Amino acid sequence: MELFNPNANIPFMRWRRISMSVSIVLLLVSLVLLFTRGLDLALDFTGGTLVEVESAEVLDTAKVRAAMEKVGFEGIAVQSIGGAREVAMRLPPTISGLSMREQQTQTAEEVRRALAAEGMVVIIKRSEFVGPQVGKELAEDGAVAVIFVLLTIMLYVALRFEWRFGLAGIAGEVHDIIITLGFLSAIGLSFDLTVLAGLLTVAGYSINDKVVVFDRVREIFRSARKLGAEETINKAINNTLSRTLITGITTFFALLSLYFFGGPVVEGFAITVIFGIVIGTLSSIFFCNPILLWMGVSKADLAQVKKEDPQLALLP
Amino acid sequence: MFDFPKWKLGLVVVLVLLAALYTLPNIYLPQPSLLIAPNRDKVIDEAFQGRVEGTLKGKEIAYFNVERGDNRLSVRFHDADVQLRAAEALRDDLKDDYTVALNLASTVPGWLAAIGGKPLTLGLDLQGGIHFLMEVDQQSARHKLEERYVSEIYQLLRADKIAYKSVTRTADGLLINLVSPADRSKAVPLLTEKAPDLMVTEVPGGEGASAMARIRPEKVAAAQKSTIDQNITTLYNRVSALAISEPIIQQQGQTRIIVQLPGVQDPTVAMKILGSTATLEYRAVNENANPVEAATSGKIPPDSKLYYNKDGQPVLLKKEVIATGDQLVDATSGMDSQSGTPMVSVRLDSAGGRSMLDFTSENVGRRMGVVYIERVPEIRMVDGKEVRTFKETQEVINDAVIRGVFSNQFQTTGLESSEQANNLALLLRAGSLAAPVDIIEERVIGPSLGQETIDAGIRALMIGAIAIVIFVMLYYKLVGVVTVIGLAVNMLLLIAILSALGATLTMPGIAGIVLTLGMAVDANVLIAERIREEVRAGNSPMAALRAGYEKAWATILDANLTHVFASLAMFAFGSGPIRGFAITMFVGILTSMFSAVTVTQLIMALIYGRQRKVQSISV
Numbered sequence A: 001m002e003l004f005n006p007n008a009n010i011p012f013m014r015w016r017r018i019s020m021s022v023s024i025v026l027l028l029v030s031l032v033l034l035f036t037r038g039l040d041l042a043l044d045f046t047g048g049t050l051v052e053v054e055s056a057e058v059l060d061t062a063k064v065r066a067a068m069e070k071v072g073f074e075g076i077a078v079q080s081i082g083g084a085r086e087v088a089m090r091l092p093p094t095i096s097g098l099s100m101r102e103q104q105t106q107t108a109e110e111v112r113r114a115l116a117a118e119g120m121v122v123i124i125k126r127s128e129f130v131g132p133q134v135g136k137e138l139a140e141d142g143a144v145a146v147i148f149v150l151l152t153i154m155l156y157v158a159l160r161f162e163w164r165f166g167l168a169g170i171a172g173e174v175h176d177i178i179i180t181l182g183f184l185s186a187i188g189l190s191f192d193l194t195v196l197a198g199l200l201t202v203a204g205y206s207i208n209d210k211v212v213v214f215d216r217v218r219e220i221f222r223s224a225r226k227l228g229a230e231e232t233i234n235k236a237i238n239n240t241l242s243r244t245l246i247t248g249i250t251t252f253f254a255l256l257s258l259y260f261f262g263g264p265v266v267e268g269f270a271i272t273v274i275f276g277i278v279i280g281t282l283s284s285i286f287f288c289n290p291i292l293l294w295m296g297v298s299k300a301d302l303a304q305v306k307k308e309d310p311q312l313a314l315l316p
Numbered sequence B: 001m002f003d004f005p006k007w008k009l010g011l012v013v014v015l016v017l018l019a020a021l022y023t024l025p026n027i028y029l030p031q032p033s034l035l036i037a038p039n040r041d042k043v044i045d046e047a048f049q050g051r052v053e054g055t056l057k058g059k060e061i062a063y064f065n066v067e068r069g070d071n072r073l074s075v076r077f078h079d080a081d082v083q084l085r086a087a088e089a090l091r092d093d094l095k096d097d098y099t100v101a102l103n104l105a106s107t108v109p110g111w112l113a114a115i116g117g118k119p120l121t122l123g124l125d126l127q128g129g130i131h132f133l134m135e136v137d138q139q140s141a142r143h144k145l146e147e148r149y150v151s152e153i154y155q156l157l158r159a160d161k162i163a164y165k166s167v168t169r170t171a172d173g174l175l176i177n178l179v180s181p182a183d184r185s186k187a188v189p190l191l192t193e194k195a196p197d198l199m200v201t202e203v204p205g206g207e208g209a210s211a212m213a214r215i216r217p218e219k220v221a222a223a224q225k226s227t228i229d230q231n232i233t234t235l236y237n238r239v240s241a242l243a244i245s246e247p248i249i250q251q252q253g254q255t256r257i258i259v260q261l262p263g264v265q266d267p268t269v270a271m272k273i274l275g276s277t278a279t280l281e282y283r284a285v286n287e288n289a290n291p292v293e294a295a296t297s298g299k300i301p302p303d304s305k306l307y308y309n310k311d312g313q314p315v316l317l318k319k320e321v322i323a324t325g326d327q328l329v330d331a332t333s334g335m336d337s338q339s340g341t342p343m344v345s346v347r348l349d350s351a352g353g354r355s356m357l358d359f360t361s362e363n364v365g366r367r368m369g370v371v372y373i374e375r376v377p378e379i380r381m382v383d384g385k386e387v388r389t390f391k392e393t394q395e396v397i398n399d400a401v402i403r404g405v406f407s408n409q410f411q412t413t414g415l416e417s418s419e420q421a422n423n424l425a426l427l428l429r430a431g432s433l434a435a436p437v438d439i440i441e442e443r444v445i446g447p448s449l450g451q452e453t454i455d456a457g458i459r460a461l462m463i464g465a466i467a468i469v470i471f472v473m474l475y476y477k478l479v480g481v482v483t484v485i486g487l488a489v490n491m492l493l494l495i496a497i498l499s500a501l502g503a504t505l506t507m508p509g510i511a512g513i514v515l516t517l518g519m520a521v522d523a524n525v526l527i528a529e530r531i532r533e534e535v536r537a538g539n540s541p542m543a544a545l546r547a548g549y550e551k552a553w554a555t556i557l558d559a560n561l562t563h564v565f566a567s568l569a570m571f572a573f574g575s576g577p578i579r580g581f582a583i584t585m586f587v588g589i590l591t592s593m594f595s596a597v598t599v600t601q602l603i604m605a606l607i608y609g610r611q612r613k614v615q616s617i618s619v
Helices: A012-036 A061-070 A100-117 A132-160 A163-187 A193-223 A229-261 A264-294 A310-314 B006-027 B046-058 B080-097 B110-114 B138-159 B181-194 B217-241 B267-275 B291-297 B350-362 B418-431 B447-501 B507-536 B541-573 B577-608
Strands: A048-055 A077-080 A086-091 A122-130 B031-038 B064-069 B072-076 B098-105 B129-136 B164-169 B174-178 B198-203 B210-215 B248-252 B256-262 B277-285 B304-308 B314-324 B328-335 B342-348 B367-382 B385-401 B409-412 B437-445
Touching: A012 A163, A012 A229, A012 A264, A048 A100, A061 A077, A061 A086, A061 A100, A100 A122, A122 A132, A132 A163, A132 A193, A132 B541, A163 A193, A163 A264, A193 A229, A193 A264, A193 B507, A193 B541, A193 B577, A229 A264, A229 B447, A229 B507, A264 B447, A264 B507, B006 B110, B006 B447, B006 B577, B031 B080, B046 B064, B046 B072, B046 B080, B072 B098, B080 B098, B129 B217, B138 B164, B138 B174, B138 B181, B138 B210, B138 B217, B138 B350, B174 B181, B174 B198, B181 B198, B181 B210, B210 B217, B217 B248, B217 B256, B291 B304, B291 B314, B304 B385, B314 B350, B314 B367, B314 B385, B328 B418, B342 B350, B342 B418, B447 B507, B447 B577, B507 B541, B507 B577, B541 B577
Parallel strands: none
Antiparallel strands: A048 A086, A048 A122, A077 A086, A122 B437, B031 B072, B031 B098, B064 B072, B129 B256, B129 B437, B164 B174, B174 B210, B198 B210, B248 B256, B277 B314, B277 B367, B304 B314, B328 B342, B342 B409, B367 B385
């Protein structure tokens, strides 16, 4: 079975001005979203308490909120999750009047008792308390992780191929990450540790794609005699198109399965990676390569020193 | 001919078999069980076992496989619901004398366990349990340390009869104000010699009579470390005593401790661990009054307090406390050489030692009582509402005649058994936690959520795998089939390695496995596409096959290495579940590379390598 015509020669690079413009627009929109709306940081990063309760009967969120107010938690965000019998609530990082030690041992129990006092019998499904300082550290560590990944990848690509590829690769990565973050901001996805892991996975996957294309570009540059940069890149993309799309499809199957069947814990992760992969694949074709061209990559940059003829190498 | 060296073939076969072997333990699902351990000095014997079984039968709770050993009783059940009902029933019956702990008992057969086969450890999000991150309050640890040196300085100056005005704690160290410069010139060398942990220098000004003592930084660092170590050991012992299976208690960073208690759903259990303290108080016995009279009449002399010893007999002790648990530096259990009975050997700090010395040197021949005080936090129902209180038990464990003079090191006997001595020593050390701890992160996962998560994870894995398998086989035909076999081997290897490593599987870890599946195909896709290309370019089938593998290898390597960087970053900077994900990804990449290239090559060699002339590659 062949889904794609192997001898196709779609002139991808001809559309580079359009594709670059689209990319830049998306980048700007994402940046604006990030600076205005921002990311919905989960309590992993902000600190605070999350309590999930489940009851045998239907829970009315208004009643729950009132019950919490009675014990001193004002204005708590109470949310119904997965059916009317389950409710999640988020309590701010510092509850005034209680020392940190008093606070943390009481939270889930406190909630349960407060609700029981108002006649709502619940069991605690899950409770999480993250001190504000831990939250901050996780956020910082997360940011460092992303930067670390980007830098090491850039270095690796620059060494394996050539510095222009390194730059193009990193530009593509940054492009992918920013647009994915913009997307997350737009849909208001709760940004927790698993979503961060998703982001790092996107970074890993998208560079994977780019490296495959770069690899082919290098091969064609070295083998083909008279092809100019633009045709070379076009050819490389066309040759790898089949592989890119098939791998994309299989990874998609995995992710869609996670999204639909994996339950709430990995939903955020699945969405992030799905979007990230789509953007990553597109940017491999439409963003990185135009940058390569623009930087003036040519055959000479990738010329291999012929080792089997040391005499020749000595000749001027 | 498509060669494949025999040794490589052998290696692959061996690896696959090993993988199958180490994946096997995962089939043996653990059974919910209860572990019953005695508090204090109760004994687990046949009578007790009969009692437990009787309780369970009475409530019609089905159980099987009751095992008695190691002074513990373990009972297994068919599922978690029955386990919980049994726990309730037994806790109601046994009350405080025993601890009933939920446990997952392994069912892995002995021979498999002997070679290191174990099933995957489930993370808290899959098993349910409690996770704490505690921060040790180093500030108060430091204060305590400084206080101890302050009192030591006082003692040394007094012993040498050097007059002083004050010794105070300041931000720079311990400021010693002496009376005159002459005193100072005596004090500094004295302290330098007798208190080697301190660096004593003269302070200019202040009438030439001040000195500053600073604790050596190595000492401070050592004290900090030992604070954490001590806390960890204490917590560990306590948790073991509570029979919680596989707890994790580790230091994290400079000042933190992680505590993970899988299978514990009841936060009150955790509170008990953290909140209980036990301490000793040494008081003089009131020899002048009759305790029995005082107890019956209610007339207690004003300078005394009434206690009861473990036999229920009243004892009158003076209110003044000679030494307390706060002054305890160490407590170890052992056997008293003179009486051959269990004892706890106690060491006090210099202040406590001093008091003890003062008292015993004036009171040889008189009696001294030791009060054992235990505070356990608990939640009780009062008027239908829950009230959090401390339950305090005070018991005189020993009142004996002082035979000789001692200061800071001595034994306390009067304990019933070595076990009680051990427990007391443990609790005493715990009572003297070097520094208070604050919980800065706490996560409780209910068991039902854990089960749901596992089910969802496995479901996603199955469905994703099936979709990928069908697609790949349709698209790449025989090579596709070979790819799928490679994938199967990949999964086997992955799970075997994770199981044998004892890595913890979390939900992100399962996501990692699913993702590895999706991306593992990539390497094979690269190879397959390459083979197709070579065939199209007109190469002979065998040449195409060989070239496909060769040329794809460089790309596979590059691509997978970048993934490795991403997972390393996640491992280094992530925590908990993210680490689980990173490990799964990392191992997954390695196993993918191996299966995709070596294993599939082997299979291809087996299929095509034997034929004389290969007509075509089915791809």
